[in-house]
Amino acid sequence: METNLQHHGILGMKWGVRRYQPYPKGHSGGREIGEAARSRNVKKEQKKYDKQVKKNWAKAYNKTADYANRVLIPQINEKYTRKYGANWFSEASKNNAENYQRYMKEYEDLFNQTYNEMLESMIGKRPQ
Numbered sequence: 001m002e003t004n005l006q007h008h009g010i011l012g013m014k015w016g017v018r019r020y021q022p023y024p025k026g027h028s029g030g031r032e033i034g035e036a037a038r039s040r041n042v043k044k045e046q047k048k049y050d051k052q053v054k055k056n057w058a059k060a061y062n063k064t065a066d067y068a069n070r071v072l073i074p075q076i077n078e079k080y081t082r083k084y085g086a087n088w089f090s091e092a093s094k095n096n097a098e099n100y101q102r103y104m105k106e107y108e109d110l111f112n113q114t115y116n117e118m119l120e121s122m123i124g125k126r127p128q
Contacts, residue, residue, distance in 0.1 A: 045127035052123045060122055064115040072110050076103065 080088055080103055088099060 042127055049123065049126055053119065056119070056122050060115060060118040064111065064118050067114060067118075068107075068111055072107065072114065076107055076110070 080099065084099055
């Protein structure tokens with residue numbers, strides 16, 4: 001019994017490489033479709049957004065600090081003066097320490113909110 005070695009491929013064609021790969025309609029070869037593609041696009045958008053934040057954070061922070069000095073601090077001072085009296089900040093008491101902590105927390109929250117709004121107006125919303 002004699003055996004013959006036969007090859008049924010195309011001469012010069014690499015093994016394991018197809019000339020034609022059937023992809024779904026509207027799909028270009030080698031790229032993900034569906035959820036994988038969306039996930040990849042979101043990651044690219046987030047990277048682009050983070051790059052813009054790094055580039056513009058100081059400008060947004062400075063604008064926010066100017067706004068805080070002109071508007072936020074006088075607004076909060078007026079609120080606490082109406083609530084606790086004109087010399088609420090200068091009196092030394094345990095109650096004033098608690099008031100001061102509230103004052104600083106409120107200022108910090110408003111500053112961060114304003115900073116985020118400033119960044120959003122300069123760069124746009126963070127991709128989700």
